[in-house]
Amino acid sequence: MPNVTVKDKAKNAEKKPAVFGPDLDLASYSIKAKEHEEIQRLTGLTDEVKEQAATVGIDAEETCRAGSFFQMDHSVILSSAYQSGLEVMSTTEALKEYEWLNDYWWKAVQVDADKYTAQAELQQHHGYFLRALPGSRAEFPLQACLYMTGEGLAQNVHNVIVAEEGSELHIITGCTTSQHVRSGLHIGVSEFYIKKNAKVTFTMIHNWAEDVAVRPRTGTIVDDNGVFMSNYICMRPVKTLQMYPVTYCVGENATVRYNTILFAPEGSNMDVGSKVFLKARGGRAEVIARAITKGGAIVTRGSLIGEVPGIKAHLECRGLILSERGSILAIPELDGRVSGVDMSHEAAVGKIAEEEIQYLMARGLTSDEATAAIVRGFLDVEIKGLPEHLKEEIKKAVDLGEKEERLL
Amino acid sequence: MVNIRKLSVSVEGKRILTDVNLHVGRGETVVLFGPNGSGKTSFLKTIMGIPQYRVESGEIIYKGEMITKSSIDERARLGIGIVFQHPPAVRGVRLRDMLRLCMEKKGTFKEERINEAAEKLNCTDFLDRDVNLGFSGGEIKRSELLQLLVQNPEFVMLDEPDSGVDLVNINLVGRVINELLEKDKREDKRTKVGLIITHAGYILDYVNADRAYVMLNGTVRCSGNPMDVLEDIRAKGYEECVRCRM
Numbered sequence: 303m304p305n306v307t308v309k310d311k312a313k314n315a316e317k318k319p320a321v322f323g324p325d326l327d328l329a330s331y332s333i334k335a336k337e338h339e340e341i342q343r344l345t346g347l348t349d350e351v352k353e354q355a356a357t358v359g360i361d362a363e364e365t366c367r368a369g370s371f372f373q374m375d376h377s378v379i380l381s382s383a384y385q386s387g388l389e390v391m392s393t394t395e396a397l398k399e400y401e402w403l404n405d406y407w408w409k410a411v412q413v414d415a416d417k418y419t420a421q422a423e424l425q426q427h428h429g430y431f432l433r434a435l436p437g438s439r440a441e442f443p444l445q446a447c448l449y450m451t452g453e454g455l456a457q458n459v460h461n462v463i464v465a466e467e468g469s470e471l472h473i474i475t476g477c478t479t480s481q482h483v484r485s486g487l488h489i490g491v492s493e494f495y496i497k498k499n500a501k502v503t504f505t506m507i508h509n510w511a512e513d514v515a516v517r518p519r520t521g522t523i524v525d526d527n528g529v530f531m532s533n534y535i536c537m538r539p540v541k542t543l544q545m546y547p548v549t550y551c552v553g554e555n556a557t558v559r560y561n562t563i564l565f566a567p568e569g570s571n572m573d574v575g576s577k578v579f580l581k582a583r584g585g586r587a588e589v590i591a592r593a594i595t596k597g598g599a600i601v602t603r604g605s606l607i608g609e610v611p612g613i614k615a616h617l618e619c620r621g622l623i624l625s626e627r628g629s630i631l632a633i634p635e636l637d638g639r640v641s642g643v644d645m646s647h648e649a650a651v652g653k654i655a656e657e658e659i660q661y662l663m664a665r666g667l668t669s670d671e672a673t674a675a676i677v678r679g680f681l682d683v684e685i686k687g688l689p690e691h692l693k694e695e696i697k698k699a700v701d702l703g704e705k706e707e708r709l710l
Numbered sequence: 711m712v713n714i715r716k717l718s719v720s721v722e723g724k725r726i727l728t729d730v731n732l733h734v735g736r737g738e739t740v741v742l743f744g745p746n747g748s749g750k751t752s753f754l755k756t757i758m759g760i761p762q763y764r765v766e767s768g769e770i771i772y773k774g775e776m777i778t779k780s781s782i783d784e785r786a787r788l789g790i791g792i793v794f795q796h797p798p799a800v801r802g803v804r805l806r807d808m809l810r811l812c813m814e815k816k817g818t819f820k821e822e823r824i825n826e827a828a829e830k831l832n833c834t835d836f837l838d839r840d841v842n843l844g845f846s847g848g849e850i851k852r853s854e855l856l857q858l859l860v861q862n863p864e865f866v867m868l869d870e871p872d873s874g875v876d877l878v879n880i881n882l883v884g885r886v887i888n889e890l891l892e893k894d895k896r897e898d899k900r901t902k903v904g905l906i907i908t909h910a911g912y913i914l915d916y917v918n919a920d921r922a923y924v925m926l927n928g929t930v931r932c933s934g935n936p937m938d939v940l941e942d943i944r945a946k947g948y949e950e951c952v953r954c955r956m
Contacts, residue, residue: 657798663782664758664792665812665861675811679802679840 308413312423315414322601323544323573326515328417331456331487333425335375338451344370344380350481351449357702358476358507359695360447366691368472369432371446375455376427387438387469389431393460396431403431406462410493410521410550418517422458422491429459429491434469434500443472443505443692448490450479450514456487463492465500465528472689473502477516478509485513485541494522494530498553501529505692507699510540512569518545526553526582533685535696536572537565537703539598546575546603551613555584561683562591563696565703566598566628575603575633580613580643587615592681594621595628604647605635611642621651622680678704711736711903712757712865717768719756726752727928729768734865737900739891741914741936742907744925745948750907751795753925754867757905758792759785772865787816791863793854795870795907799842805853806837809860827859831886847874855886865903866890872913884916893918911940924951 319325341347344362347355351374352362364370369383369390383390397403413423430446450457465471479486488510496502510516524530530549549558560576578587589604604617621630634647654676662672681700685693712734719727727749734740744750756763757770759782770778777785800808806824813819828834831852842850851871858866868887875883888894891904906913914936922936926948932939942951 655798658800660760660782661794661798661800662803662808664786664794665808665857666783666786666815667812668783669781671811671815675803675808676800679800679804679807682802 308408308423311414312420315420316417316424318414318416318420320416320418320517320544322546323517324542324571326487326517326542328421328456328487332452332454333456335377335427335452335455338374338377338379340379342380344372354478354481355447355449355476357509357699358447358478359474359505359699360445360476366442367445368440368442369444371430371432371444372449373428373430373447373459374449375452375457378428381430383444385440385442387435388440388444388471389433389435390444391431392428393431393462394428396462403462406464406493406495408493410495410523411491411519415519418489419491419519421456422460422489422519425456425458426460427458429461431462432471432473433464434466434471436466437468439470440472443474443689446473446475448475448477448488450483450486450488452486453483454485456489458489459491461490461492463494463502463504465496465502467497468499469497470501472692473504474692474695475504475506476509477506479511479514483514484511486511487515488517490518492518492520494520496522496524496528496530498526498528500525503531503533503688503692505533505688505696506535507695508536508540508543509538512539513541515541516543516545518547520545520547522547522549522558524549524551524553524556524558527555528553528557530558531685531688532559532576533561533688533696534574535563535699537563537700538706539567539570540572541569542571544573546577548577548579549587550579550581551585551587552581554582555586556582557586559588560590561685562602563681563683563700564591564593564600564602566593566595566600568597568627570598572598573601573603575605577605577607578615579607579609580615581609583610583612585610585613585615589617590683591619592683593619593630594677594680595623595630596625597628599629601631601633603633603635605637606645607637607639608643608645609639611640614644616645617647619649620680622677623651623653624677711773712905713771714757715769715771717756717770718766719752720764720766721752721762725766725928727756730930732923732930734903734905736903737897738920739904739906739917740921740923741919742905742923742925743911743939743943744909746909748925749928750925751869754792754869754905754907757867758782758790786861786863789864790867791858791861791865792867793851793858793869793871795873797842797850797854799840799845801840801843803841804838805841805856808841809857813860824860827856830859831856832882848876848879851875851883852879855883855890858890859886864901866905868904868906870907870909872908872910880912881916884913887913887917891917911943914940924948
């Protein structure tokens with residue numbers, strides 16, 4: 303039988319619709335982008351870009367950052383690490399530098415999963431490679447920004463993150479468009495490899511425009527005693543966002559935690575989930591989602607698959623419907639495949655209980671103030687183990703969404 | 711200071727209070743007895759302005775002002791406070807944050823005041839928990855009293871402050887209620903007003919009341935000295951007690 307290459311697989315899947323989310327016409331997006339020149343430091347960005355990037359946690363001053371990666375459309379304009387033991391470069395460059403990277407390429411995400419993964423392979427526009435060398439511990443997070451300036455443009459990136467044995471890495475990724483951009487397509491493949499005793503926290507903040515379509519495709523493999531914490535925040539309008547990141551806990555005592563915070567204004571369509579395969583003893587998974595709609599449609603999925611005894615996993619989804627229109631569909635799935643698994647879920651969708659508002663009013667708050675306090679509390683997911691300044695960035699992104707979208 | 715005149719109230723079209731009259735003067739504490747389902751809690755919630763309790767006729771006058779149509783928060787800002795018997799849990803809102811918000815609103819925020827009040831009620835560990843979430847009956851009472859200590863209302867309404875409280879904590883609850891009602895001051899110096907609902911009357915072992923009312927089937931049927939009324943109720947039951955006093 304002839305060898306089927308990755309490219310072949312991608313070609314075969316070029317027209318394959320995704321399992322979830324509206325099917326997009328990829329031909330309707332442009333793949334010709336304006337070239338952007340490299341910069342030495344992020345302070346060299348224009349004020350408009352800096353301001354927009356700041357909305358997704360990207361600090362142009364880089365004061366509390368261990369390194370930065372900045373891709374504008376299809377051009378990587380900066381990639382630097384400021385701490386020894388960390389590597390930051392584009393995946394195109396990394397593939398040239400490290401032959402072994404091929405062993406990690408399309409191993410956590412299937413290239414022929416759907417037309418979006420196929421497009422990321424067939425028309426790849428860089429993406430970031432982040433690596434923590436064995437035993438290195440990043441004090442500050444690495445930041446990566448994927449920025450789109452072209453109207454109707456497709457940006458297809460492929461990222462690889464490797465946390466070598468005993469390392470610790472904090473990443474903040476911000477994806478956004480220029481303020482004048484209305485439409486576009488962002489496809490982001492991300493593959494995470496978390497080796498023995500390594501820890502990665504990954505905080506992704508999205509701030510798209512009303513007509514942008516977004517298709518992240520993420521896979522993570524966690525080895526013995528590895529820890530992966532993924533936080534995702536999208537509080538701004540997006541035409542269609544569909545993602546269902548998967549983590550494979552293959553090592554003993556591998557731990558994963560997903561926190562997702564979604565707000566869908568009118569016209570936004572979000573289908574976001576998290577899936578975890580617990581494949582080795584001692585595996586731990588927690589999937590937490592908070593979804594609010596004020597007119598938009600949200601599907602929030604969660605799937606836990608327990609394949610061996612001695613694993614523990616919990617799924618929690620809460621949704622608030624704050625307007626007459628808008629919908630939230632919560633789909634939690636528990637799939638225990640052997641005895642001796644400990645898996646649970648809780649889900650609740652509804653409006654704010656009038657009784658709670660009245661209770662706070664009896665203490666002197668107005669109805670609006672009481673509602674705001676409850677909504678803020680609802681979005682305040684207690685994230686343990688995350689560095690303080692990342693908690694701050696999440697809080698800032700949530701606060702900004704509340705303000706800009708007049709959520710409160 | 712508080713005058714309730716011929717108050718009739720319905721919930722979802724069903725009459726639950728009829729022609730209720732009640733007066734509490736400045737510095738006074740009155741106690742409202744009544745069997746379960748007699749309308750005591752509905753009465754307090756109506757005074758607090760909970761919209762489901764629709765005032766059909768009559769009026770509520772507080773400090774000379776008609777507040778029958780005021781919203782809940784307006785009443786709270788005028789100085790009316792309530793300890794609910796079954797308050798809801800407010801998931802995601804930490805008790806400390808809730809107290810801070812309410813104090814900031816009044817311009818009285820001081821972290822020390824929250825901590826001092828919590829220490830008084832032996833509940834500093836509640837501050838970083840979500841309001842009432844997973845609280846036991848006794849914990850809810852202390853949390854409610856903590857909120858009132860911080861709010862410092864002039865008109866204090868307490869719905870069954872003794873229910874679900876164990877013997878160790880009832881003393882503490884009594885002490886805090888006395889503080890809220892300025893019982894340490896001379897009678898003529900007190901400005902606070904108290905309205906206490908009690909079914910069993912245990913709280914009267916710890917808090918002195920000036921007068922008692924008895925509510926039966928949604929209306930106030932009689933009044934008198936709290937200890938005398940309580941004794942009659944204990945001895946004869948509610949129906950008999952009311953009959954003999956009419």
